[in-house]
Amino acid sequence: MKRPVRIAITGAAGSISNSLLFRIAAGDMFGPDQPVILQLIERPEAMPALHGMAMELEDCAFPLLHTVRLHDNAEAGFKNVHYAILLGARPRGPGMERKDLLSANAEIFSRQGRALNDHANHDVKVVVVGNPANTNALIASRNAPDLSPSQFTAMSRLDHNRTKGMLANHTGCNPTDIRRVAVWGNHSATQYPDLRHAETFGMPVFPSLDLNWVENDFIPRVQKRGAEVIAARGQSSAASAANAVIDHMRDWALGTPPGDFTSMCIVSDGSYGVAKGIVFSFPVCCRYGRYQIVQNLAMDEASLKRLKTTEAELLEEKAAVDHLLPKETEEAH
Ligand code: NAD
Numbered sequence: 001m002k003r004p005v006r007i008a009i010t011g012a013a014g015s016i017s018n019s020l021l022f023r024i025a026a027g028d029m030f031g032p033d034q035p036v037i038l039q040l041i042e043r044p045e046a047m048p049a050l051h052g053m054a055m056e057l058e059d060c061a062f063p064l065l066h067t068v069r070l071h072d073n074a075e076a077g078f079k080n081v082h083y084a085i086l087l088g089a090r091p092r093g094p095g096m097e098r099k100d101l102l103s104a105n106a107e108i109f110s111r112q113g114r115a116l117n118d119h120a121n122h123d124v125k126v127v128v129v130g131n132p133a134n135t136n137a138l139i140a141s142r143n144a145p146d147l148s149p150s151q152f153t154a155m156s157r158l159d160h161n162r163t164k165g166m167l168a169n170h171t172g173c174n175p176t177d178i179r180r181v182a183v184w185g186n187h188s189a190t191q192y193p194d195l196r197h198a199e200t201f202g203m204p205v206f207p208s209l210d211l212n213w214v215e216n217d218f219i220p221r222v223q224k225r226g227a228e229v230i231a232a233r234g235q236s237s238a239a240s241a242a243n244a245v246i247d248h249m250r251d252w253a254l255g256t257p258p259g260d261f262t263s264m265c266i267v268s269d270g271s272y273g274v275a276k277g278i279v280f281s282f283p284v285c286c287r288y289g290r291y292q293i294v295q296n297l298a299m300d301e302a303s304l305k306r307l308k309t310t311e312a313e314l315l316e317e318k319a320a321v322d323h324l325l326p327k328e329t330e331e332a333h
């Protein structure tokens with residue numbers, strides 16, 4: 001039996017967590033031979049609800065669940081963790097854009113960046129889910145001077161999975177028969193779900209698609225799917241978000257399937273002309289616990305224009321939180 005890995009989850013009494021914890025404990029994230037220690041973090045006022053979740057976890061008698069610890073502060077909760085899943089944030093309500101949450105959540109992610117820096121395992125892998133996820137990840141990363149920026153990611157896997165799901169539905173094939181879809185940019189309505197490199201059954205699919213469907217139906221639908229779910233449910237997506245967290249962490253740790261890639265928001269190194277230093281969703285391949293941007297994908301003019309639009313939004317978000325990005329840390333990176 002392997003040694004257990006430590007996984008911290010903030011916002012652990014919330015809706016996404018309610019779908020996520022039980023799947024992690026069942027082995028869906030790191031496999032059926034990997035025991036897990038869950039370090040669950042909540043605001044003090046949500047601790048009673050968190051105790052309830054811990055009781056339910058115990059009542060499942062999961063063989064892989066080594067220990068569950070409950071914390072009302074990030075500093076104790078991040079102690080020695082190998083993975084950190086940052087869900088805890090204020091979710092947006094009807095009519096709000098994700099960036100309306102910037103200032104409400106920026107303080108949270110500055111503190112959590114510092115706490116990860118000071119208390120987590122030096123190789124910790126972090127995924128930020130709480131919105132606006134890309135800029136929250138940037139804030140956390142820049143507040144963690146002793147960790148590499150490459151250890152901080154934000155989640156665009158839900159958008160990636162939405163892209164696959166909608167294409168599967170449109171073409172009548174199974175999502176597992178689809179490869180090489182990509183999501184670029186911000187986890188927001190400016191994101192670019194890109195089908196130009198997509199394959200079904202190993203063959204390019206783009207030439208057979210109606211461009212009008214791609215541009216006027218498919219792209220806006222993926223971009224606004226979060227809002228569509230909120231309008232229908234009265235609250236933001238939870239089970240599909242939890243499923244995407246599982247996919248994101250599993251692929252990062254265990255690798256992407258051969259011949260395919262996934263999408264992750266990572267600190268830009270300037271690839272594809274994207275401004276360096278913003279957290280931007282790129283197509284990536286993962287091997288040996290690391291990710292690499294897929295290079296040399298042919299980008300037509302329309303695609304490059306979409307990349308610029310979403311890049312501009314991220315630069316605007318970054319400017320709005322500049323005061324929370326420590327200058328010395330920027331130089332150190
Ligand atoms: P929720 O309101 O049900 O749960 C959030 C939990 O976080 C609450 O229990 C709250 O007490 C807790 N919390 C708030 N601040 C905290 C802090 N500083 N430390 C610890 N816990 C804290 O929300 P949810 O539906 O679980 O969604 C969580 C976040 O994920 C939201 O920001 C939502 O917009 C975002 N989201 C992102 C994606 C994505 O694809 N990136 C998808 C869905 C939802």
Ligand code: LMR
Nearest residue numbers: 092131225226227236237
């Ligand atoms: C989503 O994409 O479902 C989440 O980011 C929630 C939201 O605010 O749209």
